[in-house]
Structures are given as C-alpha cells and as structure tokens.
Amino acid sequence: MSDELEKLFKEMAQSIIDGDSDISVELAKKSIEMGVPPLDAITKGFVVGVNYIGDQFGAGEAFLPELVMAGEAMKAAVATLEPELIKLGEAREIMGRVVLATVEGDIHEIGKTLVGTMLSASGFEVVDLGVDQPADKIIGKALEINADLIGMSALLTTTMVRQREVIEELDKEGLRPRIKVMVGGAPITRDWATKIKADGTSEDAVGAVQLAKQLVGKE
Amino acid sequence: MSHKNIKTISNPKLKLEILTKEDVQKIHDATLQIIENVGVRFPSKRALEIWEANGADVDHEKRIVRVKPQVIEEALKKCPPAYTLAARDPQQDLPLDGNHVCLGTDGCGVEVIDIETKEKRTSCLQDVRDIARVADATEEVAFHWVPVSAQDTPAETRGLHEVKAVWENSTKHVQTESIYSVHEAQAAMEMAVILAGGKAEVRKRPVLSLMQCTAPPLGHDGGSLDAALIAAEHGIPTGFMTMASCLTTGPATMAGTLAVGNAEVIAATALLQLAYPGAPVFYAAAQTASDPRSGAYTGGGPEDFLFGAATNVLADFYNIPLSMGSFATGAKEPNWQAGLEGSLSTFMASVVMSDMLLGVGFLHGSRIWSYAEMMMDCEIFSIIHKMMQGIVVDEETLALDAIAAVGPGGHFLAQKHTRNHMRDLFLPQFLDRRPYTEWETKKDDARDWALNKARKILKEHQPDPLDERISKEFDKIIKSVEKS
Numbered sequence: 001m002s003d004e005l006e007k008l009f010k011e012m013a014q015s016i017i018d019g020d021s022d023i024s025v026e027l028a029k030k031s032i033e034m035g036v037p038p039l040d041a042i043t044k045g046f047v048v049g050v051n052y053i054g055d056q057f058g059a060g061e062a063f064l065p066e067l068v069m070a071g072e073a074m075k076a077a078v079a080t081l082e083p084e085l086i087k088l089g090e091a092r093e094i095m096g097r098v099v100l101a102t103v104e105g106d107i108h109e110i111g112k113t114l115v116g117t118m119l120s121a122s123g124f125e126v127v128d129l130g131v132d133q134p135a136d137k138i139i140g141k142a143l144e145i146n147a148d149l150i151g152m153s154a155l156l157t158t159t160m161v162r163q164r165e166v167i168e169e170l171d172k173e174g175l176r177p178r179i180k181v182m183v184g185g186a187p188i189t190r191d192w193a194t195k196i197k198a199d200g201t202s203e204d205a206v207g208a209v210q211l212a213k214q215l216v217g218k219e
Numbered sequence: 220m221s222h223k224n225i226k227t228i229s230n231p232k233l234k235l236e237i238l239t240k241e242d243v244q245k246i247h248d249a250t251l252q253i254i255e256n257v258g259v260r261f262p263s264k265r266a267l268e269i270w271e272a273n274g275a276d277v278d279h280e281k282r283i284v285r286v287k288p289q290v291i292e293e294a295l296k297k298c299p300p301a302y303t304l305a306a307r308d309p310q311q312d313l314p315l316d317g318n319h320v321c322l323g324t325d326g327c328g329v330e331v332i333d334i335e336t337k338e339k340r341t342s343c344l345q346d347v348r349d350i351a352r353v354a355d356a357t358e359e360v361a362f363h364w365v366p367v368s369a370q371d372t373p374a375e376t377r378g379l380h381e382v383k384a385v386w387e388n389s390t391k392h393v394q395t396e397s398i399y400s401v402h403e404a405q406a407a408m409e410m411a412v413i414l415a416g417g418k419a420e421v422r423k424r425p426v427l428s429l430m431q432c433t434a435p436p437l438g439h440d441g442g443s444l445d446a447a448l449i450a451a452e453h454g455i456p457t458g459f460m461t462m463a464s465c466l467t468t469g470p471a472t473m474a475g476t477l478a479v480g481n482a483e484v485i486a487a488t489a490l491l492q493l494a495y496p497g498a499p500v501f502y503a504a505a506q507t508a509s510d511p512r513s514g515a516y517t518g519g520g521p522e523d524f525l526f527g528a529a530t531n532v533l534a535d536f537y538n539i540p541l542s543m544g545s546f547a548t549g550a551k552e553p554n555w556q557a558g559l560e561g562s563l564s565t566f567m568a569s570v571v572m573s574d575m576l577l578g579v580g581f582l583h584g585s586r587i588w589s590y591a592e593m594m595m596d597c598e599i600f601s602i603i604h605k606m607m608q609g610i611v612v613d614e615e616t617l618a619l620d621a622i623a624a625v626g627p628g629g630h631f632l633a634q635k636h637t638r639n640h641m642r643d644l645f646l647p648q649f650l651d652r653r654p655y656t657e658w659e660t661k662k663d664d665a666r667d668w669a670l671n672k673a674r675k676i677l678k679e680h681q682p683d684p685l686d687e688r689i690s691k692e693f694d695k696i697i698k699s700v701e702k703s
Contacts, residue, residue: 203654
C-alpha cells in the first residue's frame with residue numbers, strides 16, 4: 001500500500017472516530033478522485049474507525065454521543081460512495097436488511113432511531129419508517145425491500161400490544177421465520193417478547209445490534 | 220485552587236439557611252450563660268491554672284470552671300480565621316479558608332471487614348497502613364484521620380504507631396483523634412517537627428493536626444486537654460469535638476444539645492487562646508440523637524443531618540474552621556440505610572461549607588471499617604461535589620444553536636455541542652444503570668464494584684515513600700516513650 005493511500009485510510013478512520021461527517025464525506029470524495037476502489041475505502045478506511053469506537057464504547061471509554069456521531073459520519077461516507085459502487089456494479093456486503101418503525105398510536109422514537117444508526121454503522125441496510133406505523137405499512141415495506149428483519153418499538157403499555165398484531169399478521173401470511181422480528185422500548189421485557197413470539201428483544205441499541213447479527217446468522 | 224489528586228468542594232452554588240442570625244445569637248447567649256453559671260469540667264491541673272490566672276471561678280474539688288462571657292468572647296477573637304493543613308506533599312496542602320470542603324477518612328474504628336476474606340476481625344496496625352494507602356490514591360479523600368485502632372501495638376504508644384503508619388503510606392495531611400496524653404502528644408510534636416524540618420517550619424506548615432473529643436455533657440478529658448495545650452504551643456491545629464447526643468448526653472431538644480456542645484467546644488477553644496493566643500484551632504462536632512427506645516448511639520437520622528448544617532453556622536459565627544461529622548451510619552453492612560445516612564449527612568454538612576468532613580468508611584456507628592463502604596462514600600461525596608457546582612446559565616449552556624439544529628423531535632446525540640459538553644455530566648462508578656437483563660445474569664452491585672476498586676488500589680498504588688531516615692527517627696521517638 002502506498003504511503004499516500006495508507007494516510008488516506010488512517011484519516012478516514014479518524015474522521016469516524018471524531019464523528020465528523022463533513023470530513024468523512026470529503027475523504028470519500030477524495031478517494032473517488034484518487035481512483036481508490038470504494039469497497040477498499042469502506043473496509044480499510046471507515047470501518048476501522050467504526051470498530052475502534054465500538055470497542056471503546058464497549059469498554060466504557062467512549063460515550064453514546066461519540067458512538068452515534070461515528071455512526072452518522074459512517075452513514076454519510078457510505079452514501080457518498082454508493083453511486084460509485086453502483087457504477088462499478090459492486091455492492092457493499094450487507095449484514096442484512098431491516099425495517100424499523102414505532103408502532104401505530106405511538107410517537108416515541110429516540111430509542112428506535114438510535115438502533116437504526118447503530119445498525120447502519122454495523123453494516124445493515126436500514127429503512128426507518130418513523131413513528132405511528134400501522135401493521136400493513138410495516139409489512140408492506142418489509143416485502144418491498146426483501147427485509148430480513150423487522151424492528152418495532154413502543155413506549156406505552158397501551159401501544160405495545162400493536163407489536164403482537166404485526167407478528168400475528170406476519171404469521172398469518174406465512175412470512176416467518178423468513179422475516180425475523182425484534183421488539184424494543186422501555187416497557188418491553190423478555191417475558192413480553194416471548195409471550196408475543198418475537199424473535200428477540202434488547203434493552204439498548206448496542207444489544208440490538210448483537211441481536212440483529214444473531215438473527216441473521218452473522219454472529 | 221486545585222490540588223494534586225484531591226477533590227474539594229469550592230465556590231458553592233447552593234445555599235441553605237438553617238439558623239437565622241437571631242437563632243445563632245440565642246444559642247451563643249445560652250452557651251455563655253451555661254459557661255458562666257453551670258460551668259464546664261476541666262480535669263487538668265494545667266488547664267485549671269490557666270483558667271484561674273485569667274480570672275475564672277475555679278472549683279478545684281469538682282474541677283469545674285465558671286467563666287465570665289467577656290473572657291470567653293475576648294479569647295475567641297484571637298482565633299485565626301483561616302490557615303493551611305499541610306501535607307507531606309505540599310501540592311496536597313489544604314486551605315481551611317471557608318471556601319473548601321475537604322473530606323477525610325472516619326476514625327478510630329475497632330473492627331475491619333477484611334479486604335480479601337470479607338470476614339470481620341479486630342483492627343491492627345497493618346489495617347492503618349492499608350487504609351492510608353487506599354485513601355492516598357482516592358481523589359475524594361483529602362486528608363486522613365487514623366481510621367482504625369492499631370490494637371496490636373502497645374496501648375501507651377498506639378497513637379504514635381498509627382500516625383507513623385499513615386505518614387509512611389500517604390503524602391496527604393494527617394489528623395489524629397487518637398493522641399490524648401502528655402507523653403504521646405510531646406512525642407507526636409517531635410515527629411511533626413522532624414517531618415516539617417524544624418519547629419518554625421511546622422508552625423508554617425503543620426503536617427499534623429489534632430482532634431480531641433469532649434466529654435459531654437459539659438466536660439473534658441484531662442489527657443485531651445493537656446495534649447491540646449501541647450499542640451497549641453507548637454502551632455499544631457487543634458479542634459475539640461462535641462458528640463453531645465439528644466436524650467442522653469444532651470437535652471432531648473436539638474437547640475439545647477447545640478448549646479451544651481457549643482459550651483464544651485468554645486470553652487476549650489478559649490482555653491487554648493488564653494494559653495497561646497493565635498494558636499490555630501477548629502470547631503469540631505458530630506452531634507446526634509440517641510435512639511429513644513434504647514439510648515443507643517449509632518449516628519445518622521434527621522437530627523444528625525440538621526446538626527451537620529447548623530454547626531457550621533456556629534463555627535462561622537466564631538469565625539473558625541469546622542470539622543463536621545458526616546457519613547455516620549448505624550447500618551451493619553453497606554445498604555439502604557448507609558447510603559441514605561451518608562448522603563443526607565454529607566449533603567447537609569457540605570451545603571453550608573463545613574471545612575472538613577469526617578469521614579468515609581464506617582459501618583455500625585463508626586466501629587466497623589469497610590473498604591466497599593469507603594469507596595461508595597467517596598462516590599457520594601463526588602455526587603455532592605457535582606451538585607454543589609449548581610447549574611451554569613449562559614449563552615453556551617443554553618445551547619440555542621443545538622436546539623435549533625435538532626428542532627422538534629430527533630435527538631441531541633449527534634450535535635457537536637453535545638460532544639463538547641457530555642463530559643460535564645456526572646459519570647458514576649457505582650450506580651447501576653445497566654440493562655435489567657445484564658443485572659439478572661450477573662446479580663452484582665455497587666458493593667462488589669467498590670470492593671474490587673479498593674482491592675485494585677491496594678494491589679497497585681505505591682505512594683511516594685517517606686524518607687527512611689525519618690522513619691527511623693520516628694522509631695527512636697516511639698521506643699523512648701515505650702521505655703520511659
């Protein structure tokens with residue numbers, strides 16, 4: 001590897017560690033100009049930064065905002081490289097496709113949004129439908145993108161029952177176990193997840209990534 | 220002012236008014252009335268002579284002294300309002316200036332929960348060494364009391380062995396509450412002079428201070444008085460601590476107990492000023508309420524918390540530093556009661572800016588030392604330290620740009636402003652904020668983490684050693700006391 005290239009990859013990793021989307025995008029553009037294969041830019045540059053900050057976070061050294069900012073810087077860099085990948089007929093290997101939504105009647109989404117950021121940063125392709133999403137919308141989108149996973153959040157005991165409705169609907173249409181279901185939210189317990197026959201639950205975004213990897217058989 | 224490896228509370232943003240000016244004046248007047256009419260017992264020949272020479276009414280048979288208010292008031296005016304507690308490492312000196320709350324270890328316990336076996340046993344000299352070493356590494360602990368009694372050393376020199384052990388294992392200031400006889404006090408002064416590098420130096424940089432307990436109600440211990448006079452003569456800061464307790468050694472009412480304790484403390488403080496005008500002194504207190512069902516002393520409870528805040532108002536009235544008892548608990552293990560009593564007592568004593576807080580580490584009414592309790596007490600102090608900084612309101616902290624950038628909905632986690640200020644937030648060591656499932660798997664808690672931290676420190680931390688020649692001179696001094 002040339003010194004120049006090595007320096008570029010190091011800067012890419014650092015831009016993720018610094019959580020600086022402006023710089024990560026700038027470096028992504030520079031790599032295209034230099035003719036660096038976009039997959040190399042991702043795996044040898046940006047991903048190194050994501051892994052580092054993930055390890056730091058796991059060790060209690062990095063804080064959540066740093067993890068989220070790293071995730072966003074990663075997302076921005078990958079989005080910049082995406083057209084180039086398509087042009088070359090290449091695809092970044094993805095961990096899996098995920099549809100995320102907060103269930104119908106519920107507008108609380110910070111946890112779900114965080115899960116989305118973390119999943120994207122970990123190599124999942126994420127479609128976040130936002131809040132107040134009825135079952136047919138969630139399932140429709142999952143079919144449209146050929147999703148491996150559906151992740152649903154709910155903050156209220158009155159709305160968490162909607163998670164069960166989506167799962168029952170998926171079962172009725174014979175879409176499981178092809179599509180796996182993760183549920184989450186403050187009132188969600190392991191007992192609840194088992195009771196409604198979800199495939200798993202996690203109490204935080206980092207745990208949700210681990211769970212997602214398990215469910216798609218990548219861990 | 221920042222200190223190497225020491226965290227003190229300063230520039231407080233919180234305030235509490237617990238006694239009005241009129242209340243304080245009433246307590247002061249009642250105190251003077253008690254000293255003048257009821258009197259205070261001073262069972263020391265030297266003390267009685269000093270009182271007699273200053274015109275007090277001395278009952279030699281009962282050894283009770285009655286003193287006119289103006290004698291007390293004039294003497295108290297000679298107390299220096301501020302001075303420094305010097306440390307072996309000058310970067311760890313502590314200013315007693317009314318703007319610093321310095322935390323110490325609690326003192327003279329009799330049992331220790333062994334750091335390895337977790338079994339309770341009798342305290343010994345090695346415990347004094349180990350606790351000093353752990354405290355040396357801990358930024359919350361600013362100075363030492365002799366934490367437990369070195370019960371494997373000779374009774375007549377125990378206080379000296381203990382002080383030596385702490386000095387050898389820490390560079391922070393040492394205050395002893397366990398030297399209360401003429402021969403030990405004289406030897407301790409010799410040791411302090413050697414450590415400071417001379418008699419004049421120890422006056423400038425007192426590397427030792429003494430705390431003497433009063434004998435409530437309205438009494439003193441003869442040995443304590445003589446030791447205090449020797450310390451005052453050498454410019455070693457000395458305080459008298461009342462532990463008057465509602466119901467037993469004080470009236471059931473809190474105001475009455477404040478007055479009784481105040482009479483003990485200010486009478487003895489005046490004595491030191493009459494003998495050695497300008498000697499550095501401090502007010503010390505750990506009043507409480509005995510349990511109405513049994514009369515038991517354990518420390519803790521709402522009366523303790525109120526005394527903790529009220530006493531600094533009295534010390535401020537006399538314009539002298541205060542050493543206040545806090546973290547006292549009757550709990551038998553680190554639990555709900557220990558956390559409750561440690562937090563509220565320390566908050567109340569801190570919010571009024573008591574100069575010294577005594578101290579971390581004990582269970583069961585300052586009898587049983589626990590390393591886990593010590594570490595968790597330190598975290599309580601850190602939480603209060605953070606609270607005392609209050610809320611900063613300015614353009615930067617109002618964060619209008621970040622608020623506009625996020626807008627309704629969304630989150631602040633990816634904002635630069637967040638990154639710049641996330642480390643302003645308190646980062647607990649021992650508060651359990653984990654997912655429930657993680658706790659469910661491990662079933663561990665603060666007590667385990669605190670003990671592990673203490674174990675790690677004890678294994679790894681090596682304080683700057685004391686010059687071996689000084690240690691040897693200390694040994695000689697102690698031996699000479701043992702022979703005589």
